[in-house]
Amino acid sequence: MPPMKITFVQSGGFAGMLKGCTIDATDLAPDERQELESLIATSGLTESLERFSPTGRDLRQYEIVIEQDAAVQRIACDDRSVPEAARPLVAFLAARARPQSPDVAAALRRRAVDG
Numbered sequence: 854m855p856p857m858k859i860t861f862v863q864s865g866g867f868a869g870m871l872k873g874c875t876i877d878a879t880d881l882a883p884d885e886r887q888e889l890e891s892l893i894a895t896s897g898l899t900e901s902l903e904r905f906s907p908t909g910r911d912l913r914q915y916e917i918v919i920e921q922d923a924a925v926q927r928i929a930c931d932d933r934s935v936p937e938a939a940r941p942l943v944a945f946l947a948a949r950a951r952p953q954s955p956d957v958a959a960a961l962r963r964r965a966v967d968g
Contacts, residue, residue: 855921855922856877856878856879856921857877857878857889857890857893857919857920857921858875858876858877858878858919858920858921859875859876859878859889859917859918859919859920859946860873860874860875860876860916860917860918860920861873861874861875861876861915861916861917861918861946861947861949861950862915862916862950862953863913863914863915863947863950864913864914864916865911865912865913865914865931866911866912866913870952871952871953871954871955872947872950872951872952872953873950873951873953874946874949874950874951876889876946876949878890888945889945892941892942892945893919893942895938895941896936896938896939896941896942897936897938897939898917898919898926898928898936898939898942900926901926901927901928902928902929902930903927903928903929903930904929904930904934905929905930905931905934906931906932906933906934909931909932909933912931912932912933913931913932914929914930914931915928915929915930915931915935915943915946915947916928916929917929917942917943917946
């Protein structure tokens with residue numbers, strides 16, 4: 854599989870904590886890389902999407918940017934609207950995310966958008 858980079862930002866929730874990470878798949882151990890590739894393949898996320906629950910308050914929100922080859926896919930959703938098949942991918946990324954200051958989270962978002 855071609856090189857892949859994923860940027861993940863989790864915000865909101867009751868405490869409003871910001872967490873995030875950037876993963877370069879080439880830096881992962883072979884088994885982790887294979888797991889990540891499998892989670893992306895089975896996530897059903899084949900194109901960019903933005904979907905938020907109209908009635909949700911204090912829901913965690915997720916921003917995922919997947920960069921592979923020249924393609925960039927942006928996904929933004931919350932706990933209620935994340936596609937069921939994508940939940941394992943979100944869990945994988947959330948487990949690797951670390952607390953971020955608002956400035957760092959904003960920089961992660963900009964880096965994902967600007968390349």
